[in-house]
Amino acid sequence: xxxxxxxxxxxxxxxxxxxxxxxxxxxxxxxxxxxxxxxxxxxxxxxxxxxxxxxxxxxxxxxxxxxxxxxxxxxxxxxxxxxxxxxxxxxxxxxxxxxxxxxxxxxxxxxxxxxxxxxxxxxxxxxxxxxxxxxxxxxxxxxxxxxxxxxxxxxxxxxxxxxxxxxxxxxxxxxxxxxxxxxxxxxxxxxxxxxxxxxxxxxxxxxxxxxxxxxxxxxxxxxxxxxxxxxxxxxxxxxxxxxxxxxxxxxxxxxxxxxxxxxxxxxxxxxxxxxxxxxxxxxxxxxxxxxxxxxxxxxxxxxxxxxxxxxxxxxxxxxxxxxxxxxxxxxxxxxxxxxxxxxxxxxxxxxxxxxxxxxxxxxxxxxxxxxxxxxxxxxxxxxxxxxxxxxxxxxxxxxxxxxxxxxxxxxxxxxxxxxx
Numbered sequence: 001x002x003x004x005x006x007x008x009x010x011x012x013x014x015x016x017x018x019x020x021x022x023x024x025x026x027x028x029x030x031x032x033x034x035x036x037x038x039x040x041x042x043x044x045x046x047x048x049x050x051x052x053x054x055x056x057x058x059x060x061x062x063x064x065x066x067x068x069x070x071x072x073x074x075x076x077x078x079x080x081x082x083x084x085x086x087x088x089x090x091x092x093x094x095x096x097x098x099x100x101x102x103x104x105x106x107x108x109x110x111x112x113x114x115x116x117x118x119x120x121x122x123x124x125x126x127x128x129x130x131x132x133x134x135x136x137x138x139x140x141x142x143x144x145x146x147x148x149x150x151x152x153x154x155x156x157x158x159x160x161x162x163x164x165x166x167x168x169x170x171x172x173x174x175x176x177x178x179x180x181x182x183x184x185x186x187x188x189x190x191x192x193x194x195x196x197x198x199x200x201x202x203x204x205x206x207x208x209x210x211x212x213x214x215x216x217x218x219x220x221x222x223x224x225x226x227x228x229x230x231x232x233x234x235x236x237x238x239x240x241x242x243x244x245x246x247x248x249x250x251x252x253x254x255x256x257x258x259x260x261x262x263x264x265x266x267x268x269x270x271x272x273x274x275x276x277x278x279x280x281x282x283x284x285x286x287x288x289x290x291x292x293x294x295x296x297x298x299x300x301x302x303x304x305x306x307x308x309x310x311x312x313x314x315x316x317x318x319x320x321x322x323x324x325x326x327x328x329x330x331x332x333x334x335x336x337x338x339x340x341x342x343x344x345x346x347x348x349x350x351x352x353x354x355x356x357x358x359x360x361x362x363x364x365x366x367x368x369x370x371x372x373x374x375x376x377x378x379x380x381x382x383x384x385x386x387x388x389x390x391x392x393x394x395x396x397x398x399x400x401x402x403x404x405x406x407x408x409x410x411x412x413x414x415x416x417x418x419x420x
Contacts, residue, residue, distance in 0.1 A: 030145040031154065037141035041125070041155070054130055055177035058168065061364055065372045068361040076411040086416035097413050099358060106316045111347050116357035119142075119181055121153040123359060126180035128155035130173045136161040160209065167382030173248065174375040178360040185356035189311055192349035193341065196300050196325055199334040202238055203260050205229040206287040207333045213286025220270040225332035228235035240287040244296040245342055246272070253283045263335075288322075293333045297325050311353065326350065332351060367405045368398050376401065 022033055044050065047132075052133065080084050091095065095103045101112025120329060128138050137158040144154055162170050203234035208226045211218050231245050232255055251274035259266050272281040300310055314320050315327035325334055336342045366376040380394035 030148075031142055032145065032174060033142040037128075037155075039134050041138060041168065041235055042130040044125075044129045046184065048073045048085060049115065050129060050133050053126075053176065054133065055301075057130075057179040059214050060182070061171070061175035061372070062180055064182060064360055065364040065366055068365045068372075071361065072365070072405065072408045072412070076408045077084065079412045079415050080419070082388040086109040086419060089412075094413065101357060102178055102389045106314050108316060108347070108351070111280070111351040112373040114348060114357070115351035116183070117153075117348065119359045122180050122184050122356070123177040123363070124153045126172060126176040127157060130176035131155075131162070133167060134169045136173065138163065147176060152199045163378075167378045170378045171375045172380070174371040175364075177326065177371055178364040181356040181360035181363070182331045185353050185360060186406055187195060188353035189308065190304070191255060192311065192346060193307075195336065195346050195349065196297075198310065198338070199325060199342065200336070201264070201290065201293050201297065202333055203227050203229055204235070204290050205260065206238060206242065206289060207287050207293055209329060212284040215282065216270045216273045217285040219255070220268045220364040222257070222259065222268060222270075222283075226266075226327070226332060227260040228257055228287065229260060230263070235256075238291065239287055242287065246281055246283065249281050251279060255283075286331075293330075293342040294407045296330060299323075300325055310391060311350070314354075315350065365405055366401050368373035368402045373398060373402055 023244045025031075029160075075323065079089070092105060096105065098104050099107060099112075099116065099269060101107045101109045101116060104112075116172060131138055139158055141155045142153065157173070162173060165173075205227045207220060208224055208228065210224055211222050228242070234241075234245060235240055236245070246255075249272060251272050253272050255270050255272060257268040257270060258294060259268055268285055272283060274280065275282045300307075306311040313324060315324040321327045321329045323340070324330060326343060328389055331343045331346070338345055365370045366375060368374065377398045380397055383389075384394045
């Protein structure tokens, strides 16, 4: 009795070998595959909360997609209406539209990469976990490197199994990534709000925001981020307090400053200079009133409906330096129970919140081939079968929706350079 052997499809065999390779190079990207990642996905898929995540994803996914559509429509509208916005986009360059640390001028390298890697791992991992929950095949998983720099993760789900699955199941798989990103974003935002809520001004005084070179304040060793508490033993809280004291003196007079430098009180002596073409005495520094310092923090700490919107304001914007309590400049004037770690913790949490939120909203858009677009297509195809639609009707509807959203995106990216 002979057994006829089934011929092996060489292309399929090569495909399987490629999937099993531990390292794949697609220059400049390097894909590191590991079976351990698949084991982790299987273990997570067996947890009871995964079913609840899938159910919640179905409910929240279209809401997040609608929010994304509103935000993009609003961005397109203000781009067309506002000369200032178009000027900002032009001055920032086209890379401002990419959430890539080091290329986007406003996304810091360290905090940006940390947030991006976490967001990608959460996003892709959630797709894989939900796929395994429904027993869909995950062909491979691993880490993506840009040269030697980790930039995210990947989970390669069998597309044929996703297409064959019921629409509700495939929609859950697509929704799991954005909703998990949203969960991380909200958790990070809550933690950030708690950190900011614990902050207080380091002292009552004026915060030094700049020191002019070779003028008296610089010669006396005053530094940006110092806080001046008193001048000639008189407590000060504003620039007008400083001027009222200095105006009673003349160039060449000596004044004493009580300052706070890196958390320690330091006494300094300044010999007043004279401004050009004037006998008015000067010290040569710029400062921020205590009222402004406490007001910026109070603005973030007050609980209002619009409070979370403040946390969409980038601390790396020029105006952000003056309006965000954890910016490079402003954080020097505050303290918290976290001490010297406050700045690093706050910025890590901010970028985790900001990157995950944007990734969730963008991927939930009904723009094919994003997660939202694939979910909408699956839902329309399922609905179309029950209504007797023609085979390509659902695909054409998704194409029209995708082109509309793509047009709105192009308005925000291209129009600033066309309209001027």
